[in-house]
Amino acid sequence: MGMTRTRTPSHQARIILAVLLEVPGAWRHGYELAQLAGVKSGTLYPLLIRLEGLGYLEAQWQPPVEAGRPPRHAYRLTAAGLRFAQANPPAPVTAGPLNPREVTI
Amino acid sequence: MSCGLWRGLAVLACDLLERVLPADLKDWGSAVRLETAGIESDAAALRFAAGGLCGLLPLILAHHVRQMVLSFDRASSSAGMTVHPRAIGIACAIAAVGLGLGYLAMAGAPGRYLGVNAVALLLGLGMLVAIRRAGPTVRLWPGTTTLLLSVLLLATALGGARVDDAARWVNLGGLFIQPSLVLLPLMILDFARSTNRRSTWGMILTAAALALQPDRAMAGMLATGLALLAMMRPDDGHVSRALAGAIAGFATTLIQADRLSATPYVEKVFHAAFSLHAVAGMLVLAGAVLMLVPAMVGWARDQHNQEIYAVFAAIWGVALVAAALGNYPTPIVGYGGSGVIGYVLSLAMLPKALPARSMGKGTLGAETADDPTPLRLECIALA
Numbered sequence: 451m452g453m454t455r456t457r458t459p460s461h462q463a464r465i466i467l468a469v470l471l472e473v474p475g476a477w478r479h480g481y482e483l484a485q486l487a488g489v490k491s492g493t494l495y496p497l498l499i500r501l502e503g504l505g506y507l508e509a510q511w512q513p514p515v516e517a518g519r520p521p522r523h524a525y526r527l528t529a530a531g532l533r534f535a536q537a538n539p540p541a542p543v544t545a546g547p548l549n550p551r552e553v554t555i
Numbered sequence: 556m557s558c559g560l561w562r563g564l565a566v567l568a569c570d571l572l573e574r575v576l577p578a579d580l581k582d583w584g585s586a587v588r589l590e591t592a593g594i595e596s597d598a599a600a601l602r603f604a605a606g607g608l609c610g611l612l613p614l615i616l617a618h619h620v621r622q623m624v625l626s627f628d629r630a631s632s633s634a635g636m637t638v639h640p641r642a643i644g645i646a647c648a649i650a651a652v653g654l655g656l657g658y659l660a661m662a663g664a665p666g667r668y669l670g671v672n673a674v675a676l677l678l679g680l681g682m683l684v685a686i687r688r689a690g691p692t693v694r695l696w697p698g699t700t701t702l703l704l705s706v707l708l709l710a711t712a713l714g715g716a717r718v719d720d721a722a723r724w725v726n727l728g729g730l731f732i733q734p735s736l737v738l739l740p741l742m743i744l745d746f747a748r749s750t751n752r753r754s755t756w757g758m759i760l761t762a763a764a765l766a767l768q769p770d771r772a773m774a775g776m777l778a779t780g781l782a783l784l785a786m787m788r789p790d791d792g793h794v795s796r797a798l799a800g801a802i803a804g805f806a807t808t809l810i811q812a813d814r815l816s817a818t819p820y821v822e823k824v825f826h827a828a829f830s831l832h833a834v835a836g837m838l839v840l841a842g843a844v845l846m847l848v849p850a851m852v853g854w855a856r857d858q859h860n861q862e863i864y865a866v867f868a869a870i871w872g873v874a875l876v877a878a879a880l881g882n883y884p885t886p887i888v889g890y891g892g893s894g895v896i897g898y899v900l901s902l903a904m905l906p907k908a909l910p911a912r913s914m915g916k917g918t919l920g921a922e923t924a925d926d927p928t929p930l931r932l933e934c935i936a937l938a
Contacts, residue, residue, distance in 0.1 A: 490602075
């Protein structure tokens with residue numbers, strides 16, 4: 451798709467990268483990734499496509515582990531992706547300002 | 556029963572996704588399908604499948620629009636066809652207004668609203684024809700009309716109809732129009748075609764008028780159009796001065812309160828359409844994309860006028876983004892005649908015809924070959 455421009459990854463992209471980085475070299479599946487990263491599929495797949503287009507992600511079809519089950523699309527970081535993920539960890543979560551509507555009595 | 560329905564809808568969403576994904580992304584559609592099949596909960600499966608479909612929709616739309624432009628480009632060049640950016644624009648305007656009418660009808664808008672948009676389209680097209688016919692006989696000093704129109708916008712800011720501290724409208728016998736939405740795209744494009752001292756002052760006065768009205772969407776349109784032009788023509792002092800004025804004007808609108816609430820069918824149309832029904836949302840989205848197609852076709856075919864196409868796409872893109880984010884009118888696909896007329900009139904600034912694969916000799920000058928109308932803004936005020 452011609453996605454060659456590198457931009458600063460979004461917060462959600464950083465989380466997905468961090469999940470993929472947890473066990474480098476391990477293959478992950480889409481639903482599992484969405485649950486671990488806490489993102490919706492509508493966010494996950496465009497990000498995965500973009501990461502693959504940038505050469506940070508490797509995708510492959512894996513044969514079913516049990517008979518009768520369908521094959522699955524699996525993902526892991528490439529060497530460039532590993533470096534990219536290490537360079538772009540998720541931002542630490544900080545407590546935001548209090549919402550006045552939440553503390554009004 | 557409902558669980559079966561949800562599973563069925565999930566499968567339907569996956570089928571749809573696989574059908575519409577471009578060939579090089581088909582694997583991703585299969586991935587969503589097979590992941591969905593492995594999810595035990597029917598509701599979760601539907602959420603996953605529908606989310607995947609919605610998330611990939613922008614990629615799919617972008618791909619298909621790009622393919623449409625490229626295939627049109629290939630077909631026209633292989634057949635030796637002449638490309639008519641303005642005619643394409645007119646076709647897109649008619650189609651987009653039609654899609655907007657479809658949305659308005661679905662949303663239950665008063666019939667009068669549909670009539671106003673349809674009449675505005677006819678009016679705009681009539682004015683476009685009048686401009687062509689008046690062209691050869693009407694000539695003023697270049698830039699003078701831009702200056703005069705900017706005074707008109709200034710007069711609107713000072714004496715126009717006011718709503719919640721905003722003065723953007725003129726009452727024409729009980730019918731309110733927004734002069735900036737009608738004239739500004741045309742003025743920016745005309746400035747992009749030729750700059751001089753008078754038109755530069757016209758742009759600066761326009762920026763002041765939009766700051767006084769105040770109108771962030773239109774001021775943003777002006778600043779974006781001129782910023783793009785400045786990037787493409789870094790050495791043009793007129794553009795730099797006009798841009799400085801536009802940025803000051805836009806900044807002034809930002810520091811002023813904008814208390815206008817959204818008017819149904821006019822503002823927040825994207826949100827309202829998608830809230831109503833996915834089909835209504837798609838009608839509005841498709842209409843909005845169509846507005847940019849003439850610029851895409853021109854950009855692909857006519858290297859010498861890419862500045863014009865880029866500015867055209869940028870200013871209408873800003874209008875659409877502003878309408879999506881704030882309480883600003885949604886041109887063409889929402890209710891409002893000013894946006895319809897403004898869009899059709901702005902097509903006058905696109906080249907009329909590009910000889911097949913001219914890529915260099917056609918361009919704006921090409922219209923003089925078969926279209927003696929200089930189509931300058933000087934004609935438009937008198938149309």
